[in-house]
Amino acid sequence: MFQPAKRLASLPTPATIAMAARARELKAQGKPIISLALGQPDFPSPEAALAGAVAEVEAGRTGYPPIPGQKLLLEAVAQKFKRDNGLDVPVSQIMVCNGGKQAIFNAFMASLNEGDEVVVPAPYWVSYPLIAQMFGGVPVEVPCREEDGFRPQAEAIAKAITQNTRWLVLNFPNNPTGAILERAELEAIADVLRQAPHVMVMSDEIYEHLTFDGRHHLSLLNVAPDLADRVLVINGVSKAYAMTGWRVGFACGPEALIKAMVKVQGNSTSGICTLAQGGAAAALQEDMSGVIAMRGTYERRRDMVVKALRDIKGLSCAMPEGAFYAYPGLKALIGKRSSAGRLLSDDVAFAEALLEEAHIATVPGSAFGYGPHLRLSFAASDEELIEACRRLKVFVEQIQA
Ligand SMILES: Cc1ncc(COP(=O)(O)O)c(C=O)c1O
Structure with a gap:
């Protein structure tokens, strides 16, 4: 009988995927499921992206692409870093991957040895610890506090760093909380990193354009350019450009690391689909009006959802500053029973009862x-x-003491 490799045996299925699978099952049974489980923009991809993909077909660029990426897209990414982040990055420090997720996978596979620690502020996007574990990495969580706006405190990061730390992962705007780091917070973290020259930083900035209330995203490299030789920026077109299915992400970092990541990719997926690269380049080269319009819609929906959640007695809800997630707290409801009698022993039981x-x-x-x-x-x-907020309110109101 098939036995999975040891590196997979202890790896849990990400809850995001498990919940989406159960929701699909219930939907197939005819249940009126509303899915708010996936980080999937509900907008069509930009027209320019479609035209960019067609242009690749028409030009006959359908052969194997270079592993680090096609020139057109690498140059568009370099221009993006200049335009959006004020950073001058040579193309030799950029690579294109199958989504931001593959960039993370490449980086951890290229760098982690058994027992290397990866410091991850919590809450975190599920994939960082899971991918790190696949390569022998040991995730070290740094809990953020809700009263600090879910922002990691520099002292807490300093305490978590040991001689075995290989990476610190920063993801702001954050999935799942929407938290953003201000200049002073980034500066404090940069100071910690200056005391720990063996630590690399993975700065996942995939939600950089989705910031609200007039806030602007700051990259760690904007406040600490002296750390450039150990910062890997992860980004992509999935979120801001509503292009999740195109599978285009990119990474920018020190040349030696990028080279090692290209080696990983060369031995797995090779270069990324040429059509998708053409589409992504066109999306990045377009003016930002489409992105700004989507951001406005997300901000309006955020206001609506947070207001509705705060109106539900028993829920607490911090105001997300970016990304497209609300992250309400359930403390007051845990240990009670749903109207159908399910014990809401923790948030997993709560989410299951809410789904069922x-x-x-x-x-x-x-x-x-x-x-x-x-x-x-x-x-x-x-x-x-x-409708989801209405149902959630009814569900919570019917919870038994
Ligand atoms: C924080 C974060 N980083 C990276 C990704 C990866 O996105 P993709 O692989 O679609 O580029 C996601 C997707 O959910 C995410 O939330």
């Missing part, structure tokens, strides 16, 4: 290393969001 009884798919906060919370994506239509 109110037909809303969410992800429990403990999947992100921080419960009891729920992550609700507001990358969904107004109608779905209004």
Whole structure:
């Protein structure tokens, strides 16, 4: 009988995927499921991206692409770093991957040895610890506090760093909380890193354009250019450009690391689909009006959802500053029973009961290393969001003491 490799045996299925699979099952049974579980923009991809992909076909560029990426896209990414982040990056420090996820995979595979520690502020996007573990890495969580706006404190990061630390992962705007780091916080973290020259930083900035209330994203490299030789920036077109299915992400970092990551990719997927690269280049080269319009819609939906959540007695909800998730706290409801009698022993039980009884798919906060919370994506239509909040209110009101 098939036995999975040891590196997979202890790896849990990400809760995001498990919840989406159960929601699909219930939907197939005819249940009126509203899924707020996935980080999937509900907008079509930009027209320019479609035209960019067609242009690749018409030009006959359908052969194997170079492993690090096609010139057109590498140059568009370099221009993006200049335009959006004020950074001058040579193309030799950039590579294109199958989504930001593959960039993370490449980086950890290229760098981690058994027992290397990866410091991850919690809540975190599920894939960092899971991918690190696949390569023998040991995730070290740094819990953030809700009262600090879910921002990691520099002293807490300093305490978590040991001689075995290989990486610090920063993801701001954050999935799942929407937290953003201000200049002073980045400066404090940069100071910690200056005391720990053996630590690399993975700065996942994939939500950089989705910032609200007039805030702007700052990259660690903007406040600490002296750390450039150990910062790997992860980014991509999935979120801001509504291009999740195109599978285009990119990484920018020290040349030696990028070379090692290219070696990993060369021995796995090779270069990324030429059509997708053409589409991504066109999306990046377009003016930002489409992105700004989507951001405005997310901000309006955020306001609507957070207001509705705060109106539900028993839930707490911090205001997300970016990305497209609300992250309400459930502390007051844990240990009680749903109207159908399910014991809401933790946020996983809560999310399951909510799915089975109110037909809303969410992800429990403990999947992100921080419960009891729920992550609700507001990358969904107004109608779905209004109806989901209505059902959630009824579900909570009917919880028995
Ligand atoms: C924080 C974060 N980073 C990276 C990714 C990867 O996105 P993709 O592989 O679609 O580029 C995601 C997707 O959910 C994410 O939330």
